[in-house]
Amino acid sequence: MRLYSMPSSGNSYKVRLLLALTGRDCPRVDVEYGSPALEAAHREGRLPFGKAPVLEVEPGVMLAESNAILCWLGEGGPFWPADPLERARMMAWMFWEQNQHEGVIAVRAALVTYPHRAAEATPERMAALLEAGHRLLGVMEAHLDGRDWLVGAGPSLADICLYAYTHKAGCRGGFAMDRFPAIGAWLDRVAGLPGYVGLDD
Structure with missing residues:
Protein backbone atom coordinates (compact mmCIF):
# COMPACT_ATOMS: atom_id res chain seq x y z
CA MET A 1 0.00 0.00 0.00
CA ARG A 2 0.95 3.64 -0.39
CA LEU A 3 -0.84 6.61 1.18
CA TYR A 4 -1.08 9.98 -0.55
CA SER A 5 -1.48 12.25 2.45
CA MET A 6 -1.68 16.00 3.02
CA PRO A 7 0.25 16.50 6.28
CA SER A 8 -1.82 19.47 7.52
CA SER A 9 -5.19 17.91 6.69
CA GLY A 10 -7.41 16.30 9.29
CA ASN A 11 -8.89 14.02 6.66
CA SER A 12 -5.44 12.65 5.86
CA TYR A 13 -4.57 12.49 9.54
CA LYS A 14 -7.51 10.16 10.23
CA VAL A 15 -5.94 7.54 8.01
CA ARG A 16 -2.45 8.01 9.46
CA LEU A 17 -3.92 7.70 12.97
CA LEU A 18 -5.77 4.45 12.20
CA LEU A 19 -2.64 2.98 10.60
CA ALA A 20 -0.63 3.90 13.72
CA LEU A 21 -3.25 2.56 16.15
CA THR A 22 -3.37 -0.76 14.30
CA GLY A 23 0.41 -1.02 13.97
CA ARG A 24 0.46 -1.00 10.17
CA ASP A 25 3.42 0.43 8.32
CA CYS A 26 2.46 2.19 5.10
CA PRO A 27 4.76 4.23 2.84
CA ARG A 28 3.52 7.78 2.45
CA VAL A 29 3.70 10.46 -0.20
CA ASP A 30 3.18 13.90 1.33
CA VAL A 31 1.14 16.09 -1.02
CA GLU A 32 0.86 19.41 0.80
CA TYR A 33 -0.68 22.47 -0.87
CA GLY A 34 1.69 23.99 -3.42
CA SER A 35 4.19 21.13 -3.33
CA PRO A 36 5.76 19.48 -6.39
CA ALA A 37 4.53 16.14 -5.02
CA LEU A 38 0.92 17.37 -5.18
CA GLU A 39 1.38 18.54 -8.76
CA ALA A 40 2.91 15.19 -9.67
CA ALA A 41 0.06 13.25 -8.00
CA HIS A 42 -2.48 15.24 -10.02
CA ARG A 43 -0.52 14.78 -13.22
CA GLU A 44 -0.15 11.04 -12.69
CA GLY A 45 -3.83 10.52 -11.86
CA ARG A 46 -3.18 9.47 -8.26
CA LEU A 47 -5.99 11.61 -6.82
CA PRO A 48 -9.25 10.38 -8.41
CA PHE A 49 -11.42 13.10 -6.80
CA GLY A 50 -8.69 15.73 -6.98
CA LYS A 51 -7.74 15.68 -3.29
CA ALA A 52 -5.97 13.73 -0.57
CA PRO A 53 -6.06 11.33 1.12
CA VAL A 54 -5.91 8.51 -1.36
CA LEU A 55 -4.79 5.00 -0.51
CA GLU A 56 -3.13 3.03 -3.29
CA VAL A 57 -4.18 -0.41 -2.08
CA GLU A 58 -2.09 -2.12 -4.74
CA PRO A 59 -0.24 -0.74 -7.76
CA GLY A 60 -2.68 1.37 -9.77
CA VAL A 61 -5.71 0.63 -7.55
CA MET A 62 -6.70 3.87 -5.83
CA LEU A 63 -9.18 4.32 -2.99
CA ALA A 64 -10.29 7.90 -2.32
CA GLU A 65 -12.22 9.62 0.50
CA SER A 66 -10.96 9.47 4.08
CA ASN A 67 -13.91 7.68 5.64
CA ALA A 68 -14.06 5.08 2.86
CA ILE A 69 -10.37 4.41 3.50
CA LEU A 70 -11.05 4.09 7.24
CA CYS A 71 -13.75 1.49 6.55
CA TRP A 72 -11.56 -0.48 4.16
CA LEU A 73 -8.62 -0.51 6.57
CA GLY A 74 -10.75 -1.01 9.67
CA GLU A 75 -13.19 -3.72 8.60
CA GLY A 76 -13.01 -6.68 10.95
CA GLY A 77 -10.44 -5.01 13.19
CA PRO A 78 -10.52 -3.66 16.75
CA PHE A 79 -12.23 -0.40 15.75
CA TRP A 80 -15.00 -2.17 13.78
CA PRO A 81 -18.04 -3.07 15.95
CA ALA A 82 -19.20 -6.67 15.63
CA ASP A 83 -22.82 -5.75 16.32
Missing part, protein backbone atom coordinates in the same frame (compact mmCIF):
# COMPACT_ATOMS: atom_id res chain seq x y z
CA PRO A 84 -24.62 -4.61 13.13
CA LEU A 85 -26.57 -1.85 14.91
CA GLU A 86 -23.45 -0.46 16.58
CA ARG A 87 -21.70 -0.60 13.21
CA ALA A 88 -24.54 1.36 11.60
CA ARG A 89 -24.39 3.93 14.41
CA MET A 90 -20.64 4.25 13.89
CA MET A 91 -21.24 4.95 10.21
CA ALA A 92 -23.96 7.47 11.06
CA TRP A 93 -21.39 9.50 13.02
CA MET A 94 -18.94 9.19 10.14
CA PHE A 95 -21.55 10.44 7.65
CA TRP A 96 -22.43 13.28 10.02
CA GLU A 97 -18.76 14.21 10.29
CA GLN A 98 -18.43 14.74 6.55
CA ASN A 99 -21.90 16.20 5.99
CA GLN A 100 -22.03 18.60 8.97
CA HIS A 101 -18.95 18.77 11.19
CA GLU A 102 -16.12 18.91 8.63
CA GLY A 103 -17.77 21.63 6.56
CA VAL A 104 -17.79 23.97 9.56
CA ILE A 105 -15.06 22.96 12.04
CA ALA A 106 -12.45 22.17 9.40
CA VAL A 107 -13.40 25.03 7.10
CA ARG A 108 -13.03 27.69 9.81
CA ALA A 109 -9.63 26.27 10.74
CA ALA A 110 -8.61 26.23 7.07
CA LEU A 111 -9.56 29.87 6.60
CA VAL A 112 -7.28 30.74 9.52
CA THR A 113 -4.44 28.36 8.62
CA TYR A 114 -3.97 28.51 4.85
CA PRO A 115 -2.76 31.83 3.38
CA HIS A 116 -4.34 31.11 0.00
CA ARG A 117 -7.77 31.03 1.69
CA ALA A 118 -7.39 34.17 3.79
CA ALA A 119 -9.49 36.26 1.42
CA GLU A 120 -12.48 34.03 2.17
CA ALA A 121 -12.27 34.73 5.91
CA THR A 122 -14.66 37.67 6.02
CA PRO A 123 -15.87 38.71 9.49
CA GLU A 124 -19.42 37.68 8.63
CA ARG A 125 -18.40 34.22 7.45
CA MET A 126 -16.08 33.61 10.39
CA ALA A 127 -18.81 34.61 12.85
CA ALA A 128 -21.34 32.32 11.16
CA LEU A 129 -18.90 29.40 11.20
CA LEU A 130 -18.11 30.03 14.87
CA GLU A 131 -21.77 29.95 15.82
CA ALA A 132 -22.47 26.86 13.71
CA GLY A 133 -19.39 25.09 15.04
CA HIS A 134 -20.34 25.65 18.66
CA ARG A 135 -23.77 24.25 17.88
CA LEU A 136 -22.25 21.12 16.28
CA LEU A 137 -19.79 20.66 19.12
CA GLY A 138 -22.79 20.88 21.42
CA VAL A 139 -24.28 17.84 19.66
CA MET A 140 -21.12 15.88 20.41
CA GLU A 141 -20.95 17.20 23.99
CA ALA A 142 -24.52 16.11 24.75
CA HIS A 143 -23.90 12.66 23.28
CA LEU A 144 -20.59 12.12 25.10
CA ASP A 145 -21.93 13.25 28.48
CA GLY A 146 -21.84 10.01 30.48
CA ARG A 147 -20.20 8.03 27.67
CA ASP A 148 -16.54 7.18 27.08
CA TRP A 149 -16.89 6.63 23.33
CA LEU A 150 -19.23 7.69 20.55
CA VAL A 151 -20.55 4.16 19.94
CA GLY A 152 -20.56 1.16 22.26
CA ALA A 153 -18.16 0.31 25.05
CA GLY A 154 -14.90 0.90 23.18
CA PRO A 155 -13.33 3.13 20.53
CA SER A 156 -14.49 2.75 16.96
CA LEU A 157 -13.77 4.33 13.60
CA ALA A 158 -16.27 7.04 14.55
CA ASP A 159 -13.95 8.22 17.33
CA ILE A 160 -10.93 8.27 15.03
CA CYS A 161 -12.93 10.05 12.34
CA LEU A 162 -14.28 12.82 14.58
CA TYR A 163 -11.10 13.21 16.62
CA ALA A 164 -9.14 14.47 13.62
CA TYR A 165 -10.70 17.92 13.27
CA THR A 166 -12.17 18.21 16.78
CA HIS A 167 -8.84 18.02 18.60
CA LYS A 168 -7.56 21.10 16.75
CA ALA A 169 -10.86 23.02 16.81
CA GLY A 170 -9.64 25.33 19.57
CA CYS A 171 -6.09 26.17 18.50
CA ARG A 172 -6.77 26.23 14.76
CA GLY A 173 -10.41 27.23 14.52
CA GLY A 174 -10.79 29.46 17.54
CA PHE A 175 -13.68 27.49 19.04
CA ALA A 176 -14.23 27.80 22.80
CA MET A 177 -13.43 24.22 23.74
CA ASP A 178 -13.63 24.93 27.47
CA ARG A 179 -17.40 24.91 26.99
CA PHE A 180 -17.26 21.19 26.20
CA PRO A 181 -15.75 19.18 29.09
CA ALA A 182 -17.11 15.83 27.89
CA ILE A 183 -15.43 16.39 24.53
CA GLY A 184 -12.21 17.32 26.32
CA ALA A 185 -12.23 14.09 28.34
CA TRP A 186 -12.98 12.09 25.17
CA LEU A 187 -10.10 13.76 23.33
CA ASP A 188 -7.79 12.70 26.16
CA ARG A 189 -9.04 9.12 25.91
CA VAL A 190 -8.33 8.98 22.18
CA ALA A 191 -4.86 10.48 22.69
CA GLY A 192 -4.20 7.80 25.31
CA LEU A 193 -4.80 4.88 22.96
CA PRO A 194 -1.75 2.63 22.42
CA GLY A 195 0.09 3.56 19.23
CA TYR A 196 -1.38 7.08 19.10
CA VAL A 197 0.37 9.63 16.89
CA GLY A 198 -0.42 13.35 16.72
CA LEU A 199 -1.24 15.40 13.65
CA ASP A 200 2.30 16.79 13.50
CA ASP A 201 4.16 13.58 14.39
